[in-house]
Amino acid sequence: MIDYCWLVPFLPLLGFLLNGLLGKNIGKKLAGWVGCGSVFLSFLVALKIFSELLSYPASERFFQKTLFTWVVSGNFNINIGFQIDPLSTVMMLVVSGVGFVIHLYSVGYMGKDPGYFRYFSFLNLFVFSMLTLVMADNFLLLYLGWEGVGLCSYLLIGFWYEKRSAADAGKKAFITTRIGDLGFALGIILLFWTFGNLNYTQVFSQAPSVLSHGGALITAITLLLFLGAVGKSAQIPLYVWLPDAMEGPSPVSALIHAATMVTAGVYVVARCHVLYELAPLSMGIVAVIGAATAIYAASIALVQNDIKRILAYSTISQLGYMFLACGVGAFACGIFHLFTHAFFKALLFLGAGAVMHALSGELDLRKMGDLKRYLPVTFWCFLAGVLAISGIPFFSGFFSKDEILWKAFSSPHGGFLLWLIGFITAGMTAFYMFRLFCSIFLGKSRVEEKVKPHIHEAPKSMTIPMIVLAILSVIGGWIGIPHVLGGKEHFGKFLSVVFEKGPETHGIIHSAKAESLLMILSVLVVLIGIAVAYLFYISRPQLPKNLAEKYKGPYKVLLNKYYVDEFYNKAIVGPFINLALWFWKFIDVAIIDGFANGSAYILGWISGVARKVQTGYVRNYALSLLLGAVVILAYFVLR
Amino acid sequence: MVPLSYYLFLSGLIFSIGVLGFLIRRNLLVMFMCIELMLNGVNLFLVTFAKKFSSLDGQIFVFLIMTVAAAEAAVGLAIIIAFFRNKKSANVDDLNLMKW
Numbered sequence: 031m032i033d034y035c036w037l038v039p040f041l042p043l044l045g046f047l048l049n050g051l052l053g054k055n056i057g058k059k060l061a062g063w064v065g066c067g068s069v070f071l072s073f074l075v076a077l078k079i080f081s082e083l084l085s086y087p088a089s090e091r092f093f094q095k096t097l098f099t100w101v102v103s104g105n106f107n108i109n110i111g112f113q114i115d116p117l118s119t120v121m122m123l124v125v126s127g128v129g130f131v132i133h134l135y136s137v138g139y140m141g142k143d144p145g146y147f148r149y150f151s152f153l154n155l156f157v158f159s160m161l162t163l164v165m166a167d168n169f170l171l172l173y174l175g176w177e178g179v180g181l182c183s184y185l186l187i188g189f190w191y192e193k194r195s196a197a198d199a200g201k202k203a204f205i206t207t208r209i210g211d212l213g214f215a216l217g218i219i220l221l222f223w224t225f226g227n228l229n230y231t232q233v234f235s236q237a238p239s240v241l242s243h244g245g246a247l248i249t250a251i252t253l254l255l256f257l258g259a260v261g262k263s264a265q266i267p268l269y270v271w272l273p274d275a276m277e278g279p280s281p282v283s284a285l286i287h288a289a290t291m292v293t294a295g296v297y298v299v300a301r302c303h304v305l306y307e308l309a310p311l312s313m314g315i316v317a318v319i320g321a322a323t324a325i326y327a328a329s330i331a332l333v334q335n336d337i338k339r340i341l342a343y344s345t346i347s348q349l350g351y352m353f354l355a356c357g358v359g360a361f362a363c364g365i366f367h368l369f370t371h372a373f374f375k376a377l378l379f380l381g382a383g384a385v386m387h388a389l390s391g392e393l394d395l396r397k398m399g400d401l402k403r404y405l406p407v408t409f410w411c412f413l414a415g416v417l418a419i420s421g422i423p424f425f426s427g428f429f430s431k432d433e434i435l436w437k438a439f440s441s442p443h444g445g446f447l448l449w450l451i452g453f454i455t456a457g458m459t460a461f462y463m464f465r466l467f468c469s470i471f472l473g474k475s476r477v478e479e480k481v482k483p484h485i486h487e488a489p490k491s492m493t494i495p496m497i498v499l500a501i502l503s504v505i506g507g508w509i510g511i512p513h514v515l516g517g518k519e520h521f522g523k524f525l526s527v528v529f530e531k532g533p534e535t536h537g538i539i540h541s542a543k544a545e546s547l548l549m550i551l552s553v554l555v556v557l558i559g560i561a562v563a564y565l566f567y568i569s570r571p572q573l574p575k576n577l578a579e580k581y582k583g584p585y586k587v588l589l590n591k592y593y594v595d596e597f598y599n600k601a602i603v604g605p606f607i608n609l610a611l612w613f614w615k616f617i618d619v620a621i622i623d624g625f626a627n628g629s630a631y632i633l634g635w636i637s638g639v640a641r642k643v644q645t646g647y648v649r650n651y652a653l654s655l656l657l658g659a660v661v662i663l664a665y666f667v668l669r
Numbered sequence: 670m671v672p673l674s675y676y677l678f679l680s681g682l683i684f685s686i687g688v689l690g691f692l693i694r695r696n697l698l699v700m701f702m703c704i705e706l707m708l709n710g711v712n713l714f715l716v717t718f719a720k721k722f723s724s725l726d727g728q729i730f731v732f733l734i735m736t737v738a739a740a741e742a743a744v745g746l747a748i749i750i751a752f753f754r755n756k757k758s759a760n761v762d763d764l765n766l767m768k769w
Binding site for chain 1: 766
């Protein structure tokens, strides 16, 4: 089946073409089947590839399949080719598996939408782009998927384009990630300039000999690639698009946040780990940006009132964790967190969608409460997701997050400060997730009277995907239980072929005692976070209000997301709009149009003079004929 | 024997009369006759030199020109008649639509 790995991205592409070209004619039911079926088949193929990969010994789990040559120019050769190794297989499984569940949910969620076909074709294109991205065996094909993902995020965030805010959010996502993409493209060009080649195998095998360790060139390359990752994975300072991406349909948010798009950045950093390990400075920057983003986004999430926005900030924060892991050299941990995060974040967004569905589109958690009675299935699923993301022991998020914290502490690239930031963030995460959970499902009902009679549990096509994801959120982490807890770390071992370290493994702290101590500490901080949330939002609901009154300044800053959007608008967007206006009014209208219109005007004037020759009198023509003949004759005679 | 220059002078004169008449006169028919004059002036010229150099080329050219002139006369007169029917005039200055 590995020979047929091209089927994995090809099937969703086929689904996209079918739905995109024929969607209107084949009817909603078939369109839904095509949309879900293509991704499901692709998931099955990925599963088969995974099982075949397992049958090989660990060191031989590496395949490259070339479909055909894409670009040839002199010595430069780019193939459409796919690389199958543990890393790309994990990503394939996450993308197609979680993607399929989200497709299934969409059947129910988008059932009444007139743009049903368009929706499914975009969704399939999204999955196709992401699969191309993770399976590519060279940087150019990766870039193709990278841009495809950006395009699809634009199309899907602005899916309800007749709504002004949705169209704006789509543009914002596209333009913000574009800034990162520019860096990414420059990074790839630099790679090409250095190696004359863009294939992973060649670049990675030559990198240690061609580039000096910690040199300026490798630092530039890795930082530029990281800039692209920052844009796609919504890290400081380019995270602003992700919260606004909530304007799209809920399943799209789930897809963007869990399976596709934002994980692309983490994947790229992990894929290029050979390069990053050569550039300690870049590693440090990745770790610091990751940690800073984690705590920064978590602090915003503390006070937001829009449920999807809270989830969006929590995604940014969790992505920060992943980058923190990559930055301290624990790439496998970053991917492990990506893996578990995909389950519970998709689940939480689908749950939020179900809540919205029940409350006729209400998103403000101040107008919810006591929904447990009406939405039992959503309640239990959501609980599983919340427990997983908070890091309650034996739920999936616990293992991945704790491993990251431990690596942040013990790795030679890490340190106490990075660990402390991650540690505090863990407490904040538990707090805001339980704030969200308690406000939606527990406490007194604050639902508006006119909405109340319509509250209903979601249909089966929506609850079943949630149940599947809930189960995965609970058990998904068990494949990576660390040694300290008596586990075998299958996940890390599986990926270790890809991430086998170079010479510098020294400096890592090996201490089961320290690891268990940190684990206990982080569980404690999580429990404290949950307890505070319970105190604030269940037992003493007056407390948060009083606190907000007391610390009005900080509260306002957090509520307005540190005024970053306002700052960007003033400092960057405004000047750029002015610059664009100047280009339009001056360069375009005055100079370029001036040239075009001016040359036409001058020609018109010349011909206006010249046409006077045409008098219409035969005599004049005859005279000029005669004069011409005389002149020619005179020339020959007098020569 | 009439000297050669007489012939040449006569042919130049006929040609020049044709040219001047074509430029000066307004009547279409007269202008048409002037064209014939020019053609015949050239014909005389050709015949003269054909005789002088005892070559048949010039003679053949004359026949060619006469054929063309006959055809041209037929077409030209037809155009003039058509024009006259339209404008009730044979003045060439009324034939000035083709201008700026």
